[in-house]
Amino acid sequence: MRIAKLALSAATLGIAVLMLLPLLVFLLDSARNPELLRYEFKESEDPPRLTLLITYGGRVFLSDFNIRIIMSDGSSINTAIPRLEGGSSHAIDLPLSAEQSISPVEIKVSFKIASLYPLEVDVVERR
Amino acid sequence: MSAGKALRAIEVFLSGLAKGLVLMLVYVIAIPWLLSYISTGLLRAGQPALPTLNIWYYIALLVLFVSLETTATINKRNVYGLLATALSRLIGLSFVIYALNGGVIQGSMEMGNALVLIKLDIKPLLLLLIAYTFASIVLSSVDMSYEEY
Numbered sequence: 434m435r436i437a438k439l440a441l442s443a444a445t446l447g448i449a450v451l452m453l454l455p456l457l458v459f460l461l462d463s464a465r466n467p468e469l470l471r472y473e474f475k476e477s478e479d480p481p482r483l484t485l486l487i488t489y490g491g492r493v494f495l496s497d498f499n500i501r502i503i504m505s506d507g508s509s510i511n512t513a514i515p516r517l518e519g520g521s522s523h524a525i526d527l528p529l530s531a532e533q534s535i536s537p538v539e540i541k542v543s544f545k546i547a548s549l550y551p552l553e554v555d556v557v558e559r560r
Numbered sequence: 561m562s563a564g565k566a567l568r569a570i571e572v573f574l575s576g577l578a579k580g581l582v583l584m585l586v587y588v589i590a591i592p593w594l595l596s597y598i599s600t601g602l603l604r605a606g607q608p609a610l611p612t613l614n615i616w617y618y619i620a621l622l623v624l625f626v627s628l629e630t631t632a633t634i635n636k637r638n639v640y641g642l643l644a645t646a647l648s649r650l651i652g653l654s655f656v657i658y659a660l661n662g663g664v665i666q667g668s669m670e671m672g673n674a675l676v677l678i679k680l681d682i683k684p685l686l687l688l689l690i691a692y693t694f695a696s697i698v699l700s701s702v703d704m705s706y707e708e709y
Contacts, residue, residue, distance in 0.1 A: 437699060437702075438696075445688070445695075449685070452688060453685070456682070460598060460599060550680060550681055550682060550684065551680075551681040552678070552679070552680050552681070553679040553680075554677070554678055554679075555677040556675075556676050556677075557674060557676075557677070558674050559673045559674060559675060
């Protein structure tokens with residue numbers, strides 16, 4: 434029975450370390466690099482579109498990456514990236530209708546750190 | 561009371577006190593505070609959203625842990641001991657779940673003229689803790705039934 438208890442404790446410790454590692458690495462990367470996950474908008478007039486450039490400089494992969502951009506007129510655009518590897522960049526073209534204002538006021542980003550820990554970031558621009 | 565019995569009583573109490581203090585340290589202080597401080601601190605999202613409990617709640621929790629662990633040590637070979645062990649672990653687990661807001665750590669910060677709200681879900685770690693707590697209770701009951709034979 435002592436062996437079973439020891440095995441359970443060792444297995445739990447091992448699994449806990451394996452599960453904690455991606456979270457800790459992501460949080461440490463985030464502390465070291467304030468621009469770990471950077472986004473940048475580029476506007477084009479003809480045809481009206483918004484290009485979103487996402488750059489991720491971390492070491493842990495991010496999955497189920499969803500972005501929701503809320504414009505100043507209340508309309509919104511949704512887009513997704515299945516997997517974002519460390520050190521990669523993604524450019525996403527977001528077509529806009531002619532009447533849509535091209536000034537984003539709120540950006541909601543949600544993803545999972547190493548497919549385990551859901552993280553939601555909501556950036557609200559203040560005027 | 562003979563000297564031997566008195567020594568045994570002191571030994572049981574000290575054992576309960578030590579186990580109670582360890583449980584208090586692990587469940588009430590280490591796990592919730594560390595996870596919350598690490599997450600919100602490193603994400604630079606303000607102060608961790610831990611419950612601000614009155615000092616008497618912490619003292620009450622400590623007394624509860626010590627009492628249950630002392631009961632568990634005295635009744636090592638019967639069902640009361642198992643119940644006391646299970647209860648102390650479940651109280652600890654409940655506190656962790658309550659302190660960590662059900663596994664969701666939230667924070668906010670100002671960045672230039674933007675307000676950034678962050679919500680981190682650490683439920684996978686809580687599920688691991690729940691699984692471990694239940695497995696240790698089951699192992700304690702199996703251990704006790706082995707000792708009965």
